[in-house]
Amino acid sequence: xxxxxxxxxxxxxxxxxxxxxxxxxxxxxxxxxxxxxxxxxxxxxxxxxxxxxxxxxxxxxxxxxxxxxxxxxxxxxxxxxxxxxxxxxxxxxxxxxxxxxxxxxxxxxxxxxxxxxxxxxxxxxx
Numbered sequence: 819x820x821x822x823x824x825x826x827x828x829x830x831x832x833x834x835x836x837x838x839x840x841x842x843x844x845x846x847x848x849x850x851x852x853x854x855x856x857x858x859x860x861x862x863x864x865x866x867x868x869x870x871x872x873x874x875x876x877x878x879x880x881x882x883x884x885x886x887x888x889x890x891x892x893x894x895x896x897x898x899x900x901x902x903x904x905x906x907x908x909x910x911x912x913x914x915x916x917x918x919x920x921x922x923x924x925x926x927x928x929x930x931x932x933x934x935x936x937x938x939x940x941x942x943x944x
Contacts, residue, residue: 852914
């Protein structure tokens with residue numbers, strides 16, 4: 819069982835930046851593709867970004883492409899989401915997710931991920 823713990827959420831002004839972290843309990847962290855999702859109040863959970871186990875492959879939702887960057891440090895069992903040029907529509911609870919695979923998950927479907935964190939709240943004020 820992989821435990822995932824997100825942190826770094828908070829309040830940021832529109833145009834500002836925030837970095838989210840997700841720490842995993844799994845020692846073989848590099849064997850897991852990691853994804854970020856978010857859920858705004860009253861809306862379905864939506865895909866944000868994903869990164870392969872090695873970190874060599876990334877994939878983004880069109881809504882965040884060019885503004886957000888996903889990265890990972892396998893020595894720290896941690897994946898990051900750097901949010902730049904934040905917009906009010908980026909507001910929501912951000913979740914990280916994991917799946918044991920050597921491939922990058924080029925899909926926005928949440929069903930491909932097996933483990934989920936509890937989420938961290940991000941609020942972007944206008």
